[in-house]
Amino acid sequence: MLEIRDLDAGYGDTQVLFGMDMQVQRGEVVAIVGSNGVGKTTLLRTIAGLLQPMRGSIRFDGAEIGGQATKSIVEQGVVLVPEGRRLFPRMTVRRNLELGAYSKRARPHLEQRLDFVHRLFPILQERAQQLGGTLSGGQQQMCAIARGLVAMPELLMLDEVSLGLAPIAVDRVYDAIQSIRDSGVTLLIVEQNVSRALAMADRAYVLQHGHAALSGTGRELSQNPEVQSIYLGLNHKTETLA
Known part of the structure; x- marks a missing residue:
């Protein structure tokens, strides 16, 4: 569904991604994990058209989308839920959700999509x-997340989905992610909560120094000694001896 090859990207003269390669298959949950500053958000912003690639290819359903305007990319079914939520704080919940349907793709289906997200997050209907x-x-x-879903994504990208949330809120959000996946939406998740992301993901990529240093299934990476030591806080040597 999504294929990235040899992607370089960054901000002005500052390069952040170096030869990034990755794939997302239709129906998967794919996680992008790694330390702060390794390029996770830069990757999503480049896919979404908020940053122009310096070099390389981004193909969605076989068509090149790298360098296209964000509006065009959204119309093709690629939607980003940015870090920090970015709601309009002085607009109602209902109006925030309606703004997700600004594209030609989603506009005719607004009421249907609102029904879907209200079933997924009943509190949003209560607080409309x-x-x-x-x-x-x-x-x-x-x-x-609901606003992103109103845009009718085929690929929904979530940036730091659990950042700053209480544990009970994280549980609710991840329950919703499972329901979104079951509805047929493909998910690409950037997450600092590595253990939670790997438990959810079909596959994952570990970014280091602007490229994919490790990849595998969520289970494989959660059992990888390097990932356990650096990202999960486990002392592999000690646990092995024990």
């Missing part, structure tokens, strides 16, 4: 007339 900025952090994340 509440201002977005007055929601709790978990509710704001639900609203941001």
Whole structure:
């Protein structure tokens, strides 16, 4: 569904991604994990058209989308839920969700999509007339994900989906992610909660120094000694001896 080859990207003269290669198959949940500053958000922003590639290819369903305008990429079914939620705080929850349907692709299906996200996140229907900025952090994340779903994505990209959330809110968000996956939407997730991401993911990539240093199934990477030591906080030598 998504194929990235030899991708370089960054900000101005500062290069962040160096020869990034990855693939996402239709129906998968794919996680991108790694330390701060290794290029996870840069990768999603480049796929979404918010950054122009310096070099390389981004193909979605066989068509090149690298360098296209974000509006065009959304129309083709690639939607980004950005880090920090980015709701309009002085607009109601309902209005924030409606803005997800600004594209020609989604506009005719607004009511159908609202019904879908209200089933997924009932609290958003209850709080429809509440201002977005007055929601709790978990509710704001639900609203941001719901707004992305209103845009009718085939590939939904979630950036730091659990950042700053209480554990119970993280559980609710990940339950929703499973339901989204079951609905047929393909998911690409950037996440600092590595253990949670790997438990959910069919496959994952570990970014280091702007490229994919490791890849494999979520289970394989969660059992990899290097990943356990660096990202999961486990002392592999000690546990092996034990």
